[in-house]
Amino acid sequence: MAGLSPDLQTPCLVVDEAKMAANIDRMARRIAGLGVGFRPHLKTAKSVEIARRMLPDMGGPATVSTLREAEVFAAAGVRDILYAVGITPAKLGRVQALRARGCDLAVILDSAGQAQAVAAASAGAGPIPVLIEIDCDGKRAGLAPDAAEIIEIGHILHEGGADLRGVMTHAGGSYDVSGADAHAAFAERERRAVVTAADRLRAAGLPCPVVSVGSTPTALAARDLAGVTEVRAGVYVFFDLVMAGIGACAVDDIALSVATTVIGHRPDRGWILVDAGWMALSRDRGTAGQAVDQGYGLVLTADGRVIPDLIVTGANQEHGILALRPGAAATPPELPVGTLLRILPNHACATAAQFDAYHVIPADIGAAPAIWPRFGGW
Amino acid sequence: MAGLSPDLQTPCLVVDEAKMAANIDRMARRIAGLGVGFRPHLKTAKSVEIARRMLPDMGGPATVSTLREAEVFAAAGVRDILYAVGITPAKLGRVQALRARGCDLAVILDSAGQAQAVAAASAGAGPIPVLIEIDCDGKRAGLAPDAAEIIEIGHILHEGGADLRGVMTHAGGSYDVSGADAHAAFAERERRAVVTAADRLRAAGLPCPVVSVGSTPTALAARDLAGVTEVRAGVYVFFDLVMAGIGACAVDDIALSVATTVIGHRPDRGWILVDAGWMALSRDRGTAGQAVDQGYGLVLTADGRVIPDLIVTGANQEHGILALRPGAAATPPELPVGTLLRILPNHACATAAQFDAYHVIPADIGAAPAIWPRFGGW
16 A cells, blocks of 8 residues: 555554645634634544644644543643533542643533532632533533523632633534535534623623634634634544535545455455454444445545445444445446455544554655554543 | 442443353353353453453463454463454464464465465465354355355365364354344354355365354354354353343343443433443444334443433433433433443443453452453454
């Protein structure tokens, strides 16, 4: 495979450095054009090497989805991190430990109970910064922008000794709609939700310096972010088939794939068996509800060309079943046992999580193949 | 949580040692009653500590699904291993390296091309043992029991210098049917398929000392294994909701769970949000097609009691959404932020793979909590 070690052991995770760099550059230019700050989400890649490329400055700002991410990236020099999953009391010790080591780690919450716990922990070891989570699309957590609890929580935090830093939201619903107009509409829902909540906090005499929004589709489509101070996004670093299916990228932009080897055939069924099953690809079937169902992934040649209509139609733990998509006119290609292939993932976050390293196709054709470690856990 | 550290960081993977021991004992007694050998599959647990409990003798025999499993378990003393995924030429170097270190590692294949590659590698560094893979239910790989290629492959291996050791099959279809009678029928399909193939090899003057079958449901339900020399099974060590859904175990037998913490509520929607999303639970929805759809898992109290009708109805990367199952008469329980819960997985192999350690509830109530490492990769 071009740019990769010839004795590659499959399945393994492959990142195309040139495509990744183009994706990073595209998002950076988008955000700069909107005139707001950018806080990349590092949960997709979970890699210090890739964080160095996503963050213009390794000091941050950055977003994470687990405290282990915060710990690893703080150790690598990131000093401004938002942990963007609702905090629990039992995690505040790790938050304070990271803050004591010089990392400005902020948390999010959406209830008075959490706010009381954070205020109590702040009284002990210094003010913990908090964003109040706002719901903009009914998909997950957060308070409605007009909820009375926002002001209640604001007072608990501000008067209880925590650092009330602002509000944040995430339009997970933007993944369920297709096209720039629909994504722009979700971006406006994000903006309106947090700006409304921020205005209410300020009207109540409470501080709200940070107004944070974001998802990859809304970040790429937003037209006006008046009142917003920063955008968060993560999966854009690789993109994936789900993002391509909603028009946030082209299939050719996808920088992540799983390298796999043909291990057998069932010509009676039109199957080609490979050594990437769901343990490698993940069980994510995010394209199942889209206009084009890509099965467990779309198949490429080893050098990255799409094999027309060949998808992963089934997956066991260590076996993938390749077949032509239903209704395809093509004939299955000749792919003898031992043939190297690559598979584009439905969901980059889920597929990358199945591996502990990235095999890098270098952007510089003359460069040596690289392997970048990846971590998981909590 | 009883038997676990009070400062547990969630989500984390929990194993109930007493339930696991009972599952191991149940399977051992079943196989002994059938009068055949047992080759436990170590792919579910991927843990040296748990392999020590699954294998009556740490020397083996054992089954694995990746060469990394073979390497880790060989280093821990296992000396008789079947790598039960179709071999590719590029993996033969690692196979030979393990064999050179004293591990009797056998491979499987189902094509003349693979057989030629294995024979060629055997000529170089000593005979590699091979089982020919037989298909018994059309679910995955393998040759039909009456396929002419079986004899062709047998000759390539035997005369080419490999060690033709026998035949194997796996009735993945047994996971799709419910009840002991249906599982016993699949066990008989497994038996008949490999015994037919073995008889044909022997009639052609070829050796076939090993006749290997197995899956957890068929191993637990088989009534007669005449002609079979060994059974393989793996998921029985923990069991899971899929196995309970087809009647292979009771929900109370399930030894694996994910500990999680309540992080918020959406009373308007009847949701309880927890810090175990699909990154912790996996995307496996194996009960979706069963009589009782358990969502992404069934919720327990921290000490292991089922909370009636509370399941994980939705999952984001680090958020799980708990709600009553559709049509449930119960009212959602009061579970404040910070409450510890546990979630039984649909598929133990998939959920365990999301973690790098087991938090053990010791069988001995007075024992200290233990943490057993777990590995992944290929």
